[in-house]
Every structure is written in structure tokens, then in C-alpha cells.
Amino acid sequence: MLDIPSSVSVDVEALLAAQNHMGVCDAIEQYAPVGKPDTMTTPHFPKVAGIDSTVPPPAQTVAPASPTPAPPSSPGAPPAPAAPGAPGALIQDRLAGWVSDLTTLHELTERLARTAVMDDALHEVLRAGAALVGARRGLVVLEPADGLGPDTTVGLGLARADLGHIETVPRGATSYGRILDRTDGTGEPEVHADLLSEDGLDPRHRDVAARLGYAASFALPLATEAAGRLGAAVWLYDEPAEPVERQRHLVGLYTRYATEHLARLLELERARTKSRTITEELLPPRLPRVAGVQLAARHRTGPRGGGDWYDALPLPEGALGLTVGSVTGSGASAVAAMGRLRASLRAYAVMEGEDPVAVLSDLELLLRLTEPARSATALFTYCEPALRKIVLAGAGHSPPLVIGERRTEFVETSLSAPLGMLACWEAPSVEFSPEPGETVLLYTDGLLHRTGDPMDRAFARLHAAAAGVPRTIRNDPGAIADHVLHTVLPDGLDAADSDEDVVLLAARFE
Incomplete structure (x- = not known):
């Protein structure tokens, strides 16, 4: 100081x-x-x-009544204290x-x-604003002026039912509603020092305030010239009150900074949403129904979007083609490459699906000619559910896992380089037959990489998770996939932001 x-x-x-x-x-x-x-x-x-x-x-010090003259000091002496x-x-x-x-x-x-997530940032804004203005409860209404969303309401000290009651008040009668309806999106705060005694207060607003037990409110726009209008924040007082000038000044400075931070998070969240939407549109919207087999898939993508795919394609004579794969890299370019490869693989599967090696050989040639800077791993299986016969070929991909009452084991596949790594790819196929009631689990390497363990320990963790599937859910391939996913990636690792996509495709044979 x-x-x-x-x-x-x-x-x-x-x-x-x-x-x-x-x-x-x-x-x-x-x-x-x-x-x-x-x-x-x-x-x-x-x-x-x-x-x-x-x-x-x-x-604060007491204001001086009358200044007392300081005694004269000798030359060279330090000045007397105040x-x-x-x-x-x-x-x-x-x-x-x-x-x-x-x-x-x-x-x-x-x-x-x-804070790196919009929901966490909104809660932090509410807590900090409540400390600055001396309130105990509040809410933030996020409603960007450009209309692109996302629109959401977050409360502090208010349950979801309480927010529902507030939302029943006509928009024009609420502080945040008047702020959001302004044409410029900015302006002065909305102050109601004694809400229940105001003349002309909307009857529904009066009922909600009495039900929730607040008697005053202070609302500010979340808006700046650079970010535009993002929403409004409202803090609620249990008794008639209003922030003093100093508190208003501090919370105004804070909300201006908070608006800029929220604008950055909003831009990031929109980019992630677009990436997820594009990825989901490039993957099958639903899995086909084929006699003799039940299918289920689970997909988790990172914030930038990755190149993992899965597919299930009905083939002539009741056959079924199943595939999973992964393109190197992440972001929009990897997602686009994944979409091209998956579409091409579907065409090759229709033409020569009975020979998985030929399917992957054609895919490798396409990748080498059109995207020489990329490589990819892939696994393609030709299934005849009526005979419970599977022929598969893999290119640098992890082996499938068979889950049944009497066994839980990895399918032995031949070693092979990923697609795009060799001048000419070809590897022998493998044939095996699952027993009735067994589930064949196909997955991408992201499931193993997200564990953070060395690959041998990650494979052991996956095997243990599959072996521990409860008997009560062994007839449901979706439940089996969920169990494996949450056991291998506990504590939210399956939903955490990561550069690694995760794909599981489960097929239970009857």
C-alpha cells in the first residue's frame, strides 16, 4: 500500500x-x-x-472537526506524522x-x-456477483442476441422447480426479460429495492416472489460492445435491499469481464457442437435389423472431433458387414477423411463383402491415391448370422473380443500394418464361429488410449471388464457395451475432453 x-x-x-x-x-x-x-x-x-x-x-476515519496546525519543526528534521x-x-x-x-x-x-465449461462459468458468475452485491440467491439467463443459442437458465440457491416458477412470470414483468428485450441489449441495471410494495407489480410475479421468499432484486445485462448481448444476471434479496454505489461499481466491472469470458466459451462450445453434429451425421443414424443378430453401438468424440467410425451394412442373402476404423489426426479434416473412407468402404463391401481382404485392399489403394499423407486402421467382418459364421480382416487394428458364458477371449488375428503404410497392403483373413448367446465386441484404439495405461495393461483392463459383465445383462448388447465402456473408463473418462475418439460396436448372436 x-x-x-x-x-x-x-x-x-x-x-x-x-x-x-x-x-x-x-x-x-x-x-x-x-x-x-x-x-x-x-x-x-x-x-x-x-x-x-x-x-x-x-x-473509514472520522471526518476532521478542524485541522490542528502542526508544530514547527527544526531544519533537517523529518516531517511530523499525520x-x-x-x-x-x-x-x-x-x-x-x-x-x-x-x-x-x-x-x-x-x-x-x-473455468473452461459454460455451465461452470455461469455458476461462478452467480457466486461472485452474489458476494459483490450482498445477495444470497440469483439466476443467469443465457440468451445470445444472435439467436444461435444455446439458451439456458442457471440458478444459485434456486432448485429446478424454483426456476420453473420464475419462468411462469410473464417475460415483460421480469427484470431479466426487460433487459433481454432491449433493442441495444445493454443499458442501466434493473433495481427493485422493495419488490412487494411496488405499485403495478404483475400479480403472478408477486405470487412467485412470495412463494420463493425474495423481496428485492438487482439485475444486470451480460453485454459488451465487442461481445454483444449474451444474457442477463439477477440477484435476489430475502429482505428489501439494494446494493450501494460502490457495490454496483464493482459488480459492473466484474460482469463486463465475465461477459468477455463467456463469449469466448460460447464460441468454443458452438464449435464443438458443430463438430459433434457433423461427426454424428457422417455415422449411421441407426443400426439395421438383421435376423439372428442384435446390434448396439456407442460413440464418444473429443472436443475437436476425431476420425473414428463404425458401420453395419446389410448384404445380400441375409449377410451383414460390420466395420470399425480410425483415421489419424483430429479436427475437421480428420472427420471429413473419415466420412470419405466410410462411404467408400460401404461401396466395396457391397461389391465384394464376402472377401474382407479384398475390401480392405481396395480401401488401402483409395487412401494411398487420394490422401497420401494419412494412414488409417480398419477392421471389416463378413457375418452370416444364420450360420454364426464370421470372416474378418484387420489392418493395424485391435482384435475383436468374444464375450460369452463360458469364455471371454480376444480373437486371434494376423499382424498387419495400418492402411497407407505399405506400397501394397494384403493380409490373410480369419474365420471363427461365436456360440449362441455370445457377443462379439468391436472397438477402436481410443478405448485403450483413454485409460492412460500402457497397452498391455489397457488390454488387461478391457478383458477384465468384459469378463465381469453381469449375467443379468448378457442378453442385451447395449448394456454390455455400456458396462465395458464405464468399467474401462471410470469416473467420467468416457465423457472427458480428449483427442481420442471411442467407438464400441457389439453384435450378439442368437
């Missing part, structure tokens, strides 16, 4: 007026002394973020209050900057 020598002459009235008309940093810059400050003994101000429900007011009621002490207190405000804002904005 800074200590102001008592010899500095300051117009206190001008200082107080300036505090209300300029930012904290501007005021500190204007009234900071020139030269090296003396040591200051002002007490340390408590930190607020995440502890107190209100911002601690800056320490009297408790002198203007210098008042300036020190004001500066201490400003420093406390800056510290509070720094802590709150740092906590907000650490």
Missing part, C-alpha cells in the same frame, strides 16, 4: 467527488504521490472471494479501500478465468 506524507495538500471534497466519477485505477493514478512512499502501517484487509457474502467496506483526522489519513483510507477492491476483483476474475 501507499503512505501519503502529511505535507501533501489535497482538496478532500474534490477527492470524494472524484471517487464516485472515476474508476479505481484512474483515481489511484491521479492521487498517487510522486517519489518513494514512506512505510505504511495500515492494517491488512480481509480477502473476500469465496468467504464472505458481501464485499468488506473500506475502513494526525488521525488529517486529510492525509483520509486519503490513505481511501487508497486502502481501492486496493481492497482491486484485490477482490483480481481474485474473482482469476477464479472465473479457470
Whole structure:
């Protein structure tokens, strides 16, 4: 902190007026002394973020009744310390209050900057705003002005049913509704210091306020010139109240920063949603129904989108083609390459599906000619469900897993390089027959990579998960896939952001 020598002459009235008309940093810059400050003994101000429900007011000294002239000092002696009621002490207190405000804002904005998901950021904005304005409850309505969404409502101290009650109030009668309906999307806050005593209050709004037990509200737009209007934040008081000018100033500074942060998260979330949508559209919308076999698939993609695919294709004479694969890389280019390869593989499967080696050989030639910078792993199986006969070929892909009452084992396949790695790819096929009631599980390497374990331990974890499938769900391939997925990737690893896609395709033979 800074200590102001008592010899500095300051117009206190001008200082107080300036505090209300300029930012904290501007005021500190204007009234900071020139030269090296003396040591200051002002007490340390408590930190607020995440502890107190209100911002601690800056320490104030009693206004001086009449200045007492300082005794004359001898030449060369240091200046006498400021009297408790002198203007210098008042300036020190004001500066201490400003420093406390800056510290509070720094802590709150740092906590907000650490959020990487929109929902977490909205909850943090509510908590920080409640601390700044001295409220206990509130809600944020996210409704971007461009109409592209996502639209959502998040509450603090309000259950989902409470938010439902608030949403029954006519939009024009709510603080956030009036803010969101403004043409410019910005403007002054909406303050209702004594909501229930206001004339002309909408009857439904009065009923909801009485039911939920709030008597005052303070609402701010979440909008800046750069980000546009994103939504509105409302904080609710249990008793008639309103934030003082200092609290309004601090929460205004905070919400301007928060709006910019929310705008960045919104852009990122929209990009992820587009990537997921494109990936889902390139994969089969539903699995076919083929006599003698039940199918189920699970797919998890990372935030940038990956190149993993699965497919199930009915073939002539009651046969079925099953395939999983993965293109190297991530992002939009990998997703596009995946879509091209999957579409080509479907064509090759129709023409020569009985020979999986020929199918993958044609796919390898296409990949080498059209996308020489890429490689891919793939597994294609030709199934005859009536005979429970499977012929498969793999190119650098992990072997399928057979799950049954009497056995849980990996299918022995020949070693082969991925597609695009050799001048000419060809490897022998493998034939096997599952028993009635057994499930053949096809998967991509992302299931193993997401574990973070070495490959041998990841394979052991996968085998243990498959062997531990409960008897009660062995007749349901979807339940088997879910069990394996959540056992191999526990604690949300299956849904966590990752560069690795995960695909499981389960086929139970009757």
C-alpha cells in the first residue's frame, strides 16, 4: 500500500467527488504521490472471494472537526506524522479501500478465468456477483442476441422447480426479460429495492416472489460492445435491499469481464457442437435389423472431433458387414477423411463383402491415391448370422473380443500394418464361429488410449471388464457395451475432453 506524507495538500471534497466519477485505477493514478512512499502501517484487509457474502467496506476515519496546525519543526528534521483526522489519513483510507477492491476483483476474475465449461462459468458468475452485491440467491439467463443459442437458465440457491416458477412470470414483468428485450441489449441495471410494495407489480410475479421468499432484486445485462448481448444476471434479496454505489461499481466491472469470458466459451462450445453434429451425421443414424443378430453401438468424440467410425451394412442373402476404423489426426479434416473412407468402404463391401481382404485392399489403394499423407486402421467382418459364421480382416487394428458364458477371449488375428503404410497392403483373413448367446465386441484404439495405461495393461483392463459383465445383462448388447465402456473408463473418462475418439460396436448372436 501507499503512505501519503502529511505535507501533501489535497482538496478532500474534490477527492470524494472524484471517487464516485472515476474508476479505481484512474483515481489511484491521479492521487498517487510522486517519489518513494514512506512505510505504511495500515492494517491488512480481509480477502473476500469465496468467504464472505458481501464485499468488506473500506475502513473509514472520522471526518476532521478542524485541522490542528502542526508544530514547527527544526531544519533537517523529518516531517511530523499525520494526525488521525488529517486529510492525509483520509486519503490513505481511501487508497486502502481501492486496493481492497482491486484485490477482490483480481481474485474473482482469476477464479472465473479457470473455468473452461459454460455451465461452470455461469455458476461462478452467480457466486461472485452474489458476494459483490450482498445477495444470497440469483439466476443467469443465457440468451445470445444472435439467436444461435444455446439458451439456458442457471440458478444459485434456486432448485429446478424454483426456476420453473420464475419462468411462469410473464417475460415483460421480469427484470431479466426487460433487459433481454432491449433493442441495444445493454443499458442501466434493473433495481427493485422493495419488490412487494411496488405499485403495478404483475400479480403472478408477486405470487412467485412470495412463494420463493425474495423481496428485492438487482439485475444486470451480460453485454459488451465487442461481445454483444449474451444474457442477463439477477440477484435476489430475502429482505428489501439494494446494493450501494460502490457495490454496483464493482459488480459492473466484474460482469463486463465475465461477459468477455463467456463469449469466448460460447464460441468454443458452438464449435464443438458443430463438430459433434457433423461427426454424428457422417455415422449411421441407426443400426439395421438383421435376423439372428442384435446390434448396439456407442460413440464418444473429443472436443475437436476425431476420425473414428463404425458401420453395419446389410448384404445380400441375409449377410451383414460390420466395420470399425480410425483415421489419424483430429479436427475437421480428420472427420471429413473419415466420412470419405466410410462411404467408400460401404461401396466395396457391397461389391465384394464376402472377401474382407479384398475390401480392405481396395480401401488401402483409395487412401494411398487420394490422401497420401494419412494412414488409417480398419477392421471389416463378413457375418452370416444364420450360420454364426464370421470372416474378418484387420489392418493395424485391435482384435475383436468374444464375450460369452463360458469364455471371454480376444480373437486371434494376423499382424498387419495400418492402411497407407505399405506400397501394397494384403493380409490373410480369419474365420471363427461365436456360440449362441455370445457377443462379439468391436472397438477402436481410443478405448485403450483413454485409460492412460500402457497397452498391455489397457488390454488387461478391457478383458477384465468384459469378463465381469453381469449375467443379468448378457442378453442385451447395449448394456454390455455400456458396462465395458464405464468399467474401462471410470469416473467420467468416457465423457472427458480428449483427442481420442471411442467407438464400441457389439453384435450378439442368437
